Amino acid sequence: MERLQKVIARAGIASRRKAEELIKEGRVKVNGKIITELGVKVTASDRVEVNEIPIEREESVYFLLYKPRGVISSVSDDKGRKVVTDFFAGLKERIFPIGRLDYDTSGLLLLTNDGEFANLLMHPRSEVEKVYVAKVKGVPLKENLRKLEKGIRLEDGKTAPAKVKMLSFDKKKETAIIEISIHEGRNRQVRRMFEAIGHDVLKLKRERYGFLTLNGLKAGEARELTPHEVKQLRAAAMETGKK
Known part of the structure; x- marks a missing residue:
């Protein structure tokens, strides 16, 4: 079983803190019942809705992309320019970039569908180099x-x-x-x-x-992070956040 706010964050709906606000505002249902208290845990078989819309439970995925220049660090662009998620055509999970690299900046960019993980790495207290x-x-x-x-x-x-x-x-x-x-x-x-x-x-x-590099990748190529790499990143961000 997992805490409700964590399930919402992992689905990419909002950060865990924002998910807690949604719960307290009565905008979250579990199996048709409005939940307003934090601490409720749910199983994979429970139906969770946010603003009357069922969330899709996805397996968490984590990718490292060698972003080329001339690409937007977003999931869409109103000007029709190429975005980083274009390099993941066919992927069923709805991923998004962790942070951003400018349009004219190339290099290492992480993408995931795990909102909690992304929020942890982007938190001001996280000192991942x-x-x-x-x-x-x-x-x-x-x-x-x-x-x-x-x-x-x-x-x-x-x-x-x-x-x-x-x-x-x-x-x-x-x-x-x-x-x-x-x-x-x-x-x-x-x-x-x-x-x-x-x-x-x-x-x-x-x-x-952090410890991740672009070794073995060309511009526009990506690879999935290993479970150990994800664990290391999470631990590094949490450790620096305690300082």
Whole structure:
């Protein structure tokens, strides 16, 4: 048996916290009976409805995608542009991306139908490290890179300390390749951090998410996470959330 809010979250309807609100508001039924108390547990045979609509119980699935540039991190786009779920044609489960990568950013993106898992990884307290490689315009000075390491003030607040490493630079072309590791997930964060020190990002790729890498994948390819990898990610997010 599982708690009702967890079943709703796993179905991708809402986060567990939002599911709890739906229950308290009387918008959830189990076997035709309105449930308003938290803590109710259900079995796989119970009929659960949210806003009079039966939820579909799906097995939880977890995927790692090598997102190409020019793809939207969404399940649909009103402009008809390619979205990340287009790479999973034929998959019966309704998956969605965990967080996002910008349209012009490539690299490692996780997708799932487990709302609770996604919410755990995206929670501000979760400090799962994300490693990016950026090609920037100009060659940043060491003191400017140190500003990123200490945390730099953006319009939505100061960033957490980052790990920064200059991989290479080309004085003739006036470009540099820099590795940067962060654990936050603000909108266009890496690009805005480099802009804040006067260097526009020309190309950006997420190379790593926690211990996960793109090894063995080409752009547009995906693989399913192993149960052990899912367990490791969950444990890492919960551990950092306790700090």
